[in-house]
Amino acid sequence: MSSFRRIAKHPTICLAESCINFRQIKQVQTQLLITGLLDDPRLHGQFVASIALKHPNLLDYSTQVLDQNTNATVFAFNSLIRAHSKCPNPKKSFQFYNKMLKSNNPYPDNYTFTFLVRTCAQLLDCGTSSAVHASVLKHGFETDPHVQSCLIYMYAELGLLNCARKVFDEIPQPDFVIMTAMVTACAKSSEVGFARLLFDSMPQKDPIAWNAMISGYAQCGQSREALNLFNLMQMERVKINQVSLVSVLSACSHLGALDQGRWVHAYIGRNNIAVTVSLGTALIDMYAKCGDMNKAMDIFWGMKEKNVYTWSSAMGGLAMNGFGRKCLELFALMKQGGVLPNEVTFVSILRGCSVAGLVEEGQMHFNSMREEFGLEPLFEHYGCMVDLYGRVGRLNEAWDFINQMPVKPHAGAWGALLNACKIHKNKELGELASRKLVELESKNHGAYVLLSNIYADSKNWDSVSNVRQTMKAKGVRKLPGCSVIEVNGEVHEFLVGDKSHPRYCEIEAKLDEISKRLKLSGYMANTSPVLFDIEEEEKEDALCQHSEKIAIAFGLICLKEGVPIRIVKNLRVCWDCHAATLIISEIYDTEIIVRDRNRFHHFKDGACSCNGYW
């Protein structure tokens, strides 16, 4: 006979788990009381656990039930600690722990500590966390692998990689779950290189370990590495699941790699992979960030279940692609559907108002954040409001808004004002904004570049070179412009003045041709974005070397007629490139879609979706 025995759940407990409301639970409790079953500590524990874990809205009630048996088991206490560690007020977990300690009955066990550590990870309070870690040591559970991986997870959440590392280093033979926790911890703290070393040293890796490493790369912005590792995962024939694909799609979104993203979409269909809410959301985000908003919305409407992530992604995508009103329509539907917006949703809403120029509507939504939804506006929201006023030229209101903000204006707010000053050519306010911006972020190249653009607009070359000199003195460098274009699933990257591409001869000839055709159509180079005070002709030459122009030329060479040219740029599109691209889309009769640092530009028949404001 085996000594293994499984404790079957009492039928009344099964009944308690299937209750759907408080009244039914009360009935079950009465039954347990009458039959005296609640006096049995084991059944009492099961009952407490079934309420606490299956009915999180009745947490307070399960606490009362705990007190109804003076011999409550550690299982009952642990269940309540565990249930509270997942709820909005995780601090309550400690009440039960303290109660156990005070009466010495029952004693906390290794389970107790895994739940307490999770509570700390939820609370994000360093003092509490180190106190709990001390208790783990005091009770001698530091060698329990479950407790160890929870501790590593907790320190990673707190951003204390050194502490996580210390726990890890003291484990003589970490198993692969602990290794995976450490890989995640490193990636979260941007130590993705070390994460990879650990990952490579693992003798065996399950899909979770692979997914942890891939998402680590994706979250650190190392999107190409994420894709490379995903390919390796396939070559090693590791089982791919939804989590793998969500991370890969996120990498595609960052890169703007539409072909790769489409491949993932096809893979899902080919392998009959169930589209979970997060996978669907990742697909929407990928198509939106690659500029194919129609496809993104097809998926959106096709999803049965949608949560706040799904709605926010779709709304953010619409705003980013210039469909401000559609974004607001979606918000109305979201509210009708009973999904509550969060802070991120409001960033999308305010951006939607901004691109559509709907100032009053934006004000209304901004106020509703606090009044209707109890959400405190964050820096981003204030920045969006400055942008909202500034974009339509209401610069004074933007200025007033900044000065009346209840929080200290951050770089984003001044940056939005500065951009508005550039659009509406307000030199005085622009100078002020850029001075503030530089005070906050003395290495912010964007501030200097925008300011020198403002000066260059009025051909004030002395001031332009002053700005240049300040940049040089402070060691501020302009981030080199870089444009990416995908051709046949292959990603081609071009930097400013980049001549390194193997087909540069063809590209140069194409650039020449474009330049001639532009001139024939009456286009005049707007040389103001060139920061140097050089001769006009040289400036024109320098402009032709902007990375997006090189990428467009390459696209015209390689892509079939009728296929839109899609480009992802790391900076904002410059004014000259914008003007030139408008005409190129007309004379070459091609659609050109450019994603810049902020938003999309869909160029077609000589017009752009941004209407000249970006």
Added chain:
DNA sequence: AAGGTAGATC
């Protein structure tokens, strides 16, 4: 009767 590691909106 229970516990450890991976994923989406900024």
